[in-house]
Amino acid sequence: xxxxxxxxxxxxxxxxxxxxxxxxxxxxxxxxxxxxxxxxxxxxxxxxxxxxxxxxxxxxxxxxxxxx
Numbered sequence: 001x002x003x004x005x006x007x008x009x010x011x012x013x014x015x016x017x018x019x020x021x022x023x024x025x026x027x028x029x030x031x032x033x034x035x036x037x038x039x040x041x042x043x044x045x046x047x048x049x050x051x052x053x054x055x056x057x058x059x060x061x062x063x064x065x066x067x068x
Contacts, residue, residue, distance in 0.1 A: 001064050005036050008061040011054060026053035 012022060023033050026049040035042050051058055 004065050026050045
């Protein structure tokens, strides 16, 4: 199973935000943003900070994709 953050990128487009804006609003590091960009695992703390900044639920920013 793999994690996908496609929903997060779509949400940023809808809110007219750049990745830098999200990083500053959520108070997360550039390395965490890089991991998100590569669909790598990040801590739940990072995901919670993003959800708080965007006022959304965790299911609005990520999904689990089955292995092919």
